[in-house]
Amino acid sequence: MNDFLPTLGWDVGGAHLKAVLVGADGSALQAFQRPCPLWRGLEPLERAIVSVMSALGETRMSHAVTMTGELADIFPSRDDGVMQLAQCMTARLGSNEVKLYAGRKGFIVPSAAGTHAADIASANWHASAAFLAMQVENGLFIDIGSTTADLIPLHHGKPAARGYTDAARLRFDELVYTGVVRTPVMAVAQRIPFGGEWQGVAAEHFATMADVYRLTEDLPESYDMAETADGAGKTPEDSARRLARMVGRDLADATMGQWRGLANTIKSQQMSLLQSATERAFSRGMLDDDAPLLGAGVGRFLIRELACRSGREYLDASALLSATPEAADWAGVCLPAFAVAWLAREAECHP
Secondary structure, X not given: OOOXXXXXXXXXXXXXXXXXXXXXXXXXXXXXXXXXXXXXXXXXXXXXXXXXXHHHOOOOOEEEEEEOHHHOOOXXXXXXXXXHHHHHHHHHHXXXXXXXXXXXXXXXXXXXXXXXXHHHOOOXXXXXXXXXXXXXXXXXXXXXXXXXXXXXXXXXXXXXXXXOOHHHHHHOOOEEOOOOOOOEHHHOXXXXXXXXXXXXXXXXXXXXXXXXXXXXXXXXXXXXXXXXXXXXXXXXXXXXXXXXXXXXXXXXXXXXXXXXXXXXXXXXXXXXXXXXXXXXXXXXXXXXXXXXXXXXOOOHHHHHHHHHHHOOOEEEHHHOOOEOHHXXXXXXXXXXXXXXXXXXXXXXXXX
């Protein structure tokens, strides 16, 4: 990689492709998120790559890639997913211009992907945490996306996660499978108060957390890229109708005020899940009592509320990085893509 070339960081997820262009000075210049439903095959990824590259035009750049998409069920194994995604990215971008992020092993060339598949797989959290730890020495970094939440302690300027693999991180509540867009409501609430009674919740994919956060007005429209559970619209009425199905009812069975109340109750249950994981992280005794929460992702609004509940300072990732005004917000949403480009630049400047 040439010091004078910008670096395009890529975060290849199972539902979205994120990309952030970082200039030679380490600033985010442009940021993109494109829908990329990998469970339908590699074609959506290829289309998303073309869309990003077309938006950038003829800009010369190098590329740094991290991923979580290897978990998609189109791949027979995570190792195979790493290999196929690496091959897809290099075929589209050019193998001489691409470096893969292998977390604790640093950057590797695509031809070594098979040897380092376990380090490459789902290492995007590590890139974000490594970048933020250079900005804030101690704190709890939380990234809440459309599907998952990462909770990573930062201690003495380094990521201090207990786990590295998805399996270990799930065990330690450093990876929590709950997000603000794609997560099915049934994964958040199984029993909920409604109409003055405790109500069972249908174990059906009738509604997602995007329906909840459309009704609470927490989810910006620009972040709301995923398809709805039934393929229908995203109006408040559409979302309320889907939530009604979760409690065995129709939209007309209650007022919009009651459906918004139900949405806020489901939000409260998700907040409790996240708060428990946050308390577990602080219970290790590694972080100071006044250590801040650092937030990234489309679900940053929940992290602000967690900080308020616990009386802690909240630091937004977008305020901890250098960016053009147009790119700042999306760079915070797409933090792993920014971080992997920034780290690649640092690795080249300071080998």
